[in-house]
Amino acid sequence: MIAALSAGVCKLKGVLFSDDSRAFLSCLTELGFEVTINEEIKEVTIHGLSGQIPNRNAKINVRSAGTAARFLTAMLAFAGGDYVLDSSGQMKKRPMKPLIELLRSLGVTVKCLEKEDHFPFEIHSKGINKNEIEMDTTVSSQFVSALLMTGVMVKDGLKIKMTGSRTNGAYIKMTLAMLKQFGIDVVRQGDECFVPYNLSYEKEVYQIEPDVSGACYFYAMAALLGTTVRVKDVHIDSLQGDIKFLDVLKELGCIVKDTESGVCVTGKKDRKYPGIIVDMNDFSDQTMTLAAIAPFASSETIIKNISHIRFQETNRIQAIVNELTRLGIKCMEAEKYKGIIIQPGNIIKNEVETYNDHRMAMAFTLIGLRTGGIVIKNYKCCAKTFENYFDIIDDITK
Secondary structure, three states: HHHHHOOOOOEEEEOOOHHOOOOOOOHHHHOOEEEEOOOOOOEEEEEOOOOOOOOOEEEEEEOOOOOHHHHHHHHHHOOOOEEEOOOOOOOOOOOOOHHHHHHHHHOOOEEEEOOOOOOEEEEEEOOOOOOOEEEEEOOHHHHHHEEEHHHHHOOOOOEEEOOOOOOOOOHHHHHHHHHHHHHOOOOOEEEEEOOOOOOOOOOOEEEEOHHHHHHHHHHHHHHHHHOOEEEEOOOOOOOOOOHHHHHHHHOOOOOEEEEEEEEEEEHHHHHHHHOEEOOHHHHHHHHHHHHHHHHHHOEEEEEEEOOHHHHHOOOHHHHHHHHHHOOOOEEEEHHHOOOEOOOOOOOOEEEEEEEEOHHHHHHHHHHHHHOOEEEEHHHHHHHHOOOOOOHHHHHOOO
């Protein structure tokens, strides 16, 4: 989206192609942007139009892509025009209320076509003229990311006051870092950010980092299987919040080393590691990963401050409790910690329900790698972000 709002042609290199990224690119095409896609060499070229939307009367479908849903909703409202935004059934269940309420307070007409404050909806906007807004981060910090990127379209700049429990979230920090790489200097003071008006920025080539979220499933194998794993081109200085999962693996006794070719993680040969207490608020996409390896720890694992993951692809807290219980593991929700407690135990071989959640499918596969006898239902849902995950699993386990 940053490239689409820029003033020139931007080549994105190292693009991860998946259902989500293809949904985003399809939306840009429907909006009239010139987009050239080369999946073979993992490149996309986007012709930016300085904040202008070529087709200002368009219908787009974000499918199940949460980033497309939040980012494009903000972009279209700030740019102005008349749009219909649709989505998959899964995305229709996810909350959009904080962003919809904000846009309505700014004079944008948002007409929900089915359930109030959810997809699908119409947007009718003449652009945004207000220079100060407030956004709650509790449900999702991506709402703030959307405003940071679209704030460049507001004349005289946009001041964003962040409230809620995730004002220092990793995705906000990553968005600020990426904007700086594109030449947009956002000024942050405490929980306030000022985005300057800037529709003249350009960047000819942008190298996208490898997906750390996907890499973490393989890094977890180091602890689980007592082996060594290196993921090419992932480095400790990554902008992505999930890089913090490597600190968790260190607590489990793994050796983590950043090499020239990528971070290398080595687990203990005896495959023994302790249970830990960890706050995963800032890298909560790895909650399922830790939950999958926690049953093999020597003591209980407590994962704190993850209540927001109820509102993602599925209620992930409930999904974790359900599926670990199905596998014979004592796991309970802990309101005291705003998270879950997982006891060590013996896995019962069984089927795992994924709830059409890609991260449930990928994380719970790890259990099967240790014990065998685990059947992942609807495993193809991982195509949302990592379509060849099980092909790689097959290759490395032959």
